[in-house]
Amino acid sequence: MAQIQAEIQATPLDPVVAPEDSSRRFHLPGWLTLLLRNPKARIGLFVLGTMVVLAIIAPFIANAESATTFNILTTRQAPSWHHLFGTTDQGSDVWAGVVFGARRSLLTGFLAAVLATALAATLGITAAYMGGLVDDVISLITAVVFVIPAIPLLIDITAYIHNRGMLTMILVVGGLLWAFEARILRGQALTLKNRDFVHAAKVSGESNRRIVFGELMPNMISRIAAAFVLVFYIAILVEAGLEFLGLGDSGKSSWGVSLYWATVNSSVLQGEWWSFLFPGLAIGLTVLALTLILAGIDEVSNPRLRGIPKKRTSRSRRSAKA
Amino acid sequence: MSAGLTEPAELEVQGLTKYFRADSAVRARSFVHAVDDVSFTLRPGTITALVGESGSGKSTVARLLARLYAPTSGRVLFDGDDLTKIRGRRRTLAYRRQVQMTFQDPFGSLNPAKTIRHHLERPLQIHGIVPKSRVDQRVYELLDRVGLVPPGRVATKYPHELSGGQRQRVAIARALAVEPSVVVADEPISMLDVSIRIGILNLMKDLKEQHNLAFLYVTHDLASARYVADDILVMYAGQIVEQGPVDQVLSSPLHPYTQLLMASVPDPSVARHEQIEVTRGHAAAAIDPGEGCRFLSRCPIAIDVCSRVTPQLVEARSRQSARCHVNAPAHVI
Amino acid sequence: MTATSSSTAPRPFGRSEPLIQLRGLTVEYATEAQPVRAVDGIDLEIAPGEILGLAGESGCGKSTVANALMQILRPPASITGGQILFNGDDLTARSSEELRKFRWRNVSMVFQSAMNALNPVTRVGTQFVDMMQAHERISRNAALARAGELLELVGIDARRVRAYPHELSGGMRQRVIIAMALALEPELVIMDEPTTALDVVVQREILQQIGVLQRELGFAVLFITHDLSLLIEIADRIAIMYAGEIVEEAPADEIHRAPRHPYTIGLMQSFPPLSGPIVRMAGIPGSPPDLANPPEGCRFHPRCPHCRPEDALLYARQTTERPRLRLVGEKHLVACHLVEAET
Numbered sequence: 001m002a003q004i005q006a007e008i009q010a011t012p013l014d015p016v017v018a019p020e021d022s023s024r025r026f027h028l029p030g031w032l033t034l035l036l037r038n039p040k041a042r043i044g045l046f047v048l049g050t051m052v053v054l055a056i057i058a059p060f061i062a063n064a065e066s067a068t069t070f071n072i073l074t075t076r077q078a079p080s081w082h083h084l085f086g087t088t089d090q091g092s093d094v095w096a097g098v099v100f101g102a103r104r105s106l107l108t109g110f111l112a113a114v115l116a117t118a119l120a121a122t123l124g125i126t127a128a129y130m131g132g133l134v135d136d137v138i139s140l141i142t143a144v145v146f147v148i149p150a151i152p153l154l155i156d157i158t159a160y161i162h163n164r165g166m167l168t169m170i171l172v173v174g175g176l177l178w179a180f181e182a183r184i185l186r187g188q189a190l191t192l193k194n195r196d197f198v199h200a201a202k203v204s205g206e207s208n209r210r211i212v213f214g215e216l217m218p219n220m221i222s223r224i225a226a227a228f229v230l231v232f233y234i235a236i237l238v239e240a241g242l243e244f245l246g247l248g249d250s251g252k253s254s255w256g257v258s259l260y261w262a263t264v265n266s267s268v269l270q271g272e273w274w275s276f277l278f279p280g281l282a283i284g285l286t287v288l289a290l291t292l293i294l295a296g297i298d299e300v301s302n303p304r305l306r307g308i309p310k311k312r313t314s315r316s317r318r319s320a321k322a
Numbered sequence: 323m324s325a326g327l328t329e330p331a332e333l334e335v336q337g338l339t340k341y342f343r344a345d346s347a348v349r350a351r352s353f354v355h356a357v358d359d360v361s362f363t364l365r366p367g368t369i370t371a372l373v374g375e376s377g378s379g380k381s382t383v384a385r386l387l388a389r390l391y392a393p394t395s396g397r398v399l400f401d402g403d404d405l406t407k408i409r410g411r412r413r414t415l416a417y418r419r420q421v422q423m424t425f426q427d428p429f430g431s432l433n434p435a436k437t438i439r440h441h442l443e444r445p446l447q448i449h450g451i452v453p454k455s456r457v458d459q460r461v462y463e464l465l466d467r468v469g470l471v472p473p474g475r476v477a478t479k480y481p482h483e484l485s486g487g488q489r490q491r492v493a494i495a496r497a498l499a500v501e502p503s504v505v506v507a508d509e510p511i512s513m514l515d516v517s518i519r520i521g522i523l524n525l526m527k528d529l530k531e532q533h534n535l536a537f538l539y540v541t542h543d544l545a546s547a548r549y550v551a552d553d554i555l556v557m558y559a560g561q562i563v564e565q566g567p568v569d570q571v572l573s574s575p576l577h578p579y580t581q582l583l584m585a586s587v588p589d590p591s592v593a594r595h596e597q598i599e600v601t602r603g604h605a606a607a608a609i610d611p612g613e614g615c616r617f618l619s620r621c622p623i624a625i626d627v628c629s630r631v632t633p634q635l636v637e638a639r640s641r642q643s644a645r646c647h648v649n650a651p652a653h654v655i
Numbered sequence: 656m657t658a659t660s661s662s663t664a665p666r667p668f669g670r671s672e673p674l675i676q677l678r679g680l681t682v683e684y685a686t687e688a689q690p691v692r693a694v695d696g697i698d699l700e701i702a703p704g705e706i707l708g709l710a711g712e713s714g715c716g717k718s719t720v721a722n723a724l725m726q727i728l729r730p731p732a733s734i735t736g737g738q739i740l741f742n743g744d745d746l747t748a749r750s751s752e753e754l755r756k757f758r759w760r761n762v763s764m765v766f767q768s769a770m771n772a773l774n775p776v777t778r779v780g781t782q783f784v785d786m787m788q789a790h791e792r793i794s795r796n797a798a799l800a801r802a803g804e805l806l807e808l809v810g811i812d813a814r815r816v817r818a819y820p821h822e823l824s825g826g827m828r829q830r831v832i833i834a835m836a837l838a839l840e841p842e843l844v845i846m847d848e849p850t851t852a853l854d855v856v857v858q859r860e861i862l863q864q865i866g867v868l869q870r871e872l873g874f875a876v877l878f879i880t881h882d883l884s885l886l887i888e889i890a891d892r893i894a895i896m897y898a899g900e901i902v903e904e905a906p907a908d909e910i911h912r913a914p915r916h917p918y919t920i921g922l923m924q925s926f927p928p929l930s931g932p933i934v935r936m937a938g939i940p941g942s943p944p945d946l947a948n949p950p951e952g953c954r955f956h957p958r959c960p961h962c963r964p965e966d967a968l969l970y971a972r973q974t975t976e977r978p979r980l981r982l983v984g985e986k987h988l989v990a991c992h993l994v995e996a997e998t
Binding site: 375376485487488515516517518519520521523524542543544545546548549569572573582583584585586587588589590591597598 | 712713854855856858859860863881882883884885887888911921922924925926927928929930931933935936937938939940942943
């Protein structure tokens with residue numbers, strides 16, 4: 001028995017493995033740290049962060065009222081110290097319009113992305129893992145939604161629905177944009193589902209639900225994050241587009257609505273570039289930031305794009321070759 | 323720590339068969355006979371080696387036992403119950419408590435996104451092996467038992483922080499967590515460094531003795547089979563062609579395929595290796611094989627009847643059976 | 656023969672001019688941190704027509720040696736020291752055009768997986784033609800005819816020249832790449848785990864084939880594998896690599912009969928025998944070191960059963976000084992402080 005104990009003790013934990021990893025206790029922050037080191041992602045996060053901060057502190061840096069007021073006295077003023085971004089045809093302060101509009105635009109885009117990503121991940125991964133009839137049904141639904149031209153449909157829906165509130169916009173945009181990501185996530189889940197650790201979880205007795213959410217999904221974080229960022233910026237663009245066409249709630253302030261009013265009032269033709277430029281710039285910078293974040297996620301997830309070999313991967317691979 | 327039965331039971335496999343579709347028509351006409359009428363018994367406290375080359379069906383047998391596939395036909399009897407007839411989550415879970423599996427790839431069989439603790443906790447939680455308050459302690463005990471020390475530190479690690487041998491030990495610990503009676507080990511060492519393999523084999527031997535487990539050791543490597551197993555089953559083209567105590571079978575093989583394997587394996591102790599005949603045919607499962615011996619095309623001693631009648635497994639010596647008309651002819655009635 | 660401690664290992668057994676000489680070869684991989692030395696100053700010789708086995712586990716550097724010899728190292732890997740002499744010529748000093756001609760004609764390589772070497776969308780014959788026409792002036796028909804001959808040479812029907820790689824079995828594909836490696840009649844064929852992915856019976860067939868061809872055509876072989884038991888059967892001489900260094904080198908039966916380095920002894924203890932009594936074997940505890948941070952002194956010392964703090968003097972040497980390859984018998988070299996202590 002003692003000999004057996006001695007044999008078993010003969011495999012102490014490799015001293016080389018232990019020390020460096022005591023600081024990295026969690027998996028996700030480690031991946032996040034890598035992302036933060038990526039220059040593109042850093043710029044993107046910084047710009048997006050600035051937008052978010054501005055939106056949050058909007059009441060402190062601008063007058064909410066002035067975003068939507070009618071004020072004959074202050075109409076059509078070019079940017080000045082009083083009105084940083086100038087005023088619109090109606091006399092509303094463009095700066096206030098941008099920072100308060102940020103709240104609405106960013107929040108709507110964010111929530112639509114959350115909805116779409118949740119749907120895409122759940123349906124896509126479940127379809128891949130369960131296979132068979134479940135897969136067929138979900139894939140059919142996905143294909144139908146995917147094939148429908150989203151923008152025309154959105155235009156139709158928003159034209160008919162009388163409620164033009166945020167919730168409607170979130171449901172409509174999120175409810176249509178999930179389909180293409182669902183296919184992609186299904187594809188990735190298909191490659192994962194035949195990995196031995198999934199079989200092992202099944203043999204341990206895990207339920208299907210826990211395998212989908214507990215085994216497969218955590219291994220697809222980077223792809224899901226990419227999906228989220230992608231849908232986020234598409235949602236921003238789509239919403240801005242719908243509002244620009246007059247299908248949004250033109251009473252509230254948001255970037256797209258600002259553009260709508262600027263067009264309706266022919267501001268550009270009259271030389272009032274500020275009422276159009278600044279909201280447009282806000283949209284453009286946000287979308288650019290998200291695109292950079294997306295590029296950063298891609299580079300972090302695919303080591304080959306990074307150019308320098310991942311030291312850890314090559315080392316851990318070596319110790320288990322046949 | 324036995325499975326809680328008063329007396330450890332045997333796992334008896336009878337006529338296990340698995341066909342896969344070989345064409346893509348709506349009604350399949352052609353089938354790959356991956357596993358064809360395989361029967362054996364796994365006894366507590368023994369390691370049985372299932373030896374064969376790639377495609378011979380040995381991995382399919384393993385997966386059938388682990389219920390990752392459903393058999394086309396056949397029975398698996400454990401303690402009187404036919405396990406192939408199990409339906410429903412509760413009974414499936416009860417089966418999984420008895421029969422566990424480890425996989426070949428130490429990288430692939432652990433979830434890269436989860437800690438070692440998670441891998442060992444889950445089976446304990448799913449099957450309620452110990453009360454919640456004792457889960458942590460049991461995790462450390464399991465790690466200790468497979469030689470991963472200090473267990474407190476290992477439990478916090480992620481798979482990529484361990485070496486191949488360490489991961490394979492985690493996989494074994496995970497299989498042991500539910501206190502099974504049978505562990506199916508599918509090529510546990512073939513992807514490990516050579517110097518680490520013996521450690522894992524020794525671990526299997528020790529666990530077999532300490533816990534009276536039955537192991538099914540699936541491998542293509544005869545030398546390790548001889549080292550660790552008590553009995554051996556040799557598979558070819560989906561069938562068992564020879565079985566018996568490992569030393570007996572390997573020192574005096576009856577079936578020409580076993581003889582071919584022994585002649586092919588590198589053996590430094592042999593002064594000059596005998597040349598083998600290069601022949602056509604391979605160990606992989608056949609599509610719609612007809613009657614007749616599947617080894618025919620490679621067999622140096624085939625006779626007329628071999629092409630017409632499929633040989634049965636016949637006990638030609640004490641406890642040693644082979645599927646060969648020449649070396650293990652069926653008894654004339 | 657007395658033990659010497661020159662900077663290059665003494666090799667008094669060259670009967671003729673060695674075909675390949677590696678002198679102090681060092682290969683490094685550039686990383687974000689310090690460069691990693693995959694091969695650390697090794698000396699090796701291959702005589703014409705001999706089969707030299709290079710054994711070691713994953714990460715020991717044996718494949719890197721092969722790639723360095725063939726001059727196919729890619730960044731971030733590069734040769735940072737030493738020489739590779741082919742018939743006296745330093746390959747590291749040659750231009751890439753000269754190397755291109757040298758490759759395959761003088762030295763060719765057989766890889767572990769044939770599918771890494773064969774183009775899946777081209778017929779086998781065409782791949783032969785492409786390869787031959789890259790090295791000499793030869794018409795397509797003549798090349799195809801030669802391809803057929805080569806296939807017959809490795810035991811494949813010449814008509815399979817028209818097959819696609821996926822139509823052939825694993826064993827046949829491996830034979831095809833052996834045939835391709837022999838096409839230009841090189842003097843040295845490097846084989847990097849050529850049979851590891853194959854079943855044991857196919858492996859035996861291929862090894863038999865290689866043996867026959869080698870005797871007929873007389874090329875030298877550098878056979879790289881982790882399977883020491885295989886090498887003992889087929890190699891003339893065997894070199895054991897650990898953590899980027901050669902730790903032992905001797906004729907095959909000497910390694911089998913009387914291994915001297917504790918790592919070699921441990922490796923021999925990792926292959927269970929096919930006959931004789933079954934005794935409990937020990938293997939080697941621990942795992943191969945991280946080459947980014949190798950152990951001080953003898954790289955094997957953390958795993959060595961003979962490295963004990965109680966033997967203070969010896970321990971001090973084992974943990975600070977890298978042992979050098981020394982002669983311990985006729986043609987037998989070992990790099991171990993224990994061995995020095997005896998001589």
